Amino acid sequence: MTNSNFYQKVYDVVSQIPEGNVTTYGTIAKYLSSPQSSRMVGWALNKSPEDVPAHRVVNRIGMLSGKIHFSGINLMQQLLENEGIIVENNQIIDFENLFWDPKKELN
DNA sequence: CTGTTGACTGTCG
DNA sequence: GCGACAGCCAACA
DSSP states (O other): OOSOOHHHHHHHHHHTOOTTOBEEHHHHHHHHSOGGGHHHHHHHHHTOOTTSOGGGEEOTTSBOTTGGGSSSTTHHHHHHHHTTOOEETTEETTHHHHBOOHHHHTO
16 A cells, blocks of 8 residues: 555455455444544445445445445345345344454454 | 535434 | 434535
């Protein structure tokens, strides 16, 4: 990481999320610098390239808060279910078990 | 340049 | 347990 590009780091971390796992905006923000920048993560993902699996990133309660930004309303849920993640009522089931911590995995 | 908004989170009542 | 308020920073009108 030559330059501390917040956006680039977000893309980098999100891209490394294993299939079938999810994380939260706050966790990524905290891993990068400050938890307050969680909104910036969302903003970054708004402009995120298709290479970034933004559908694996949800809010702290495991709810698909960003699904409305996807082309289809259930596209995000479909993608998650396709990876083996159970989603119901826009909320990830067994979220804590599927949670992926970059600070723990990437160290 | 000023003001509002946003894929969030934590704290307070 | 739930609703409301504040903080943070960047993009957009």
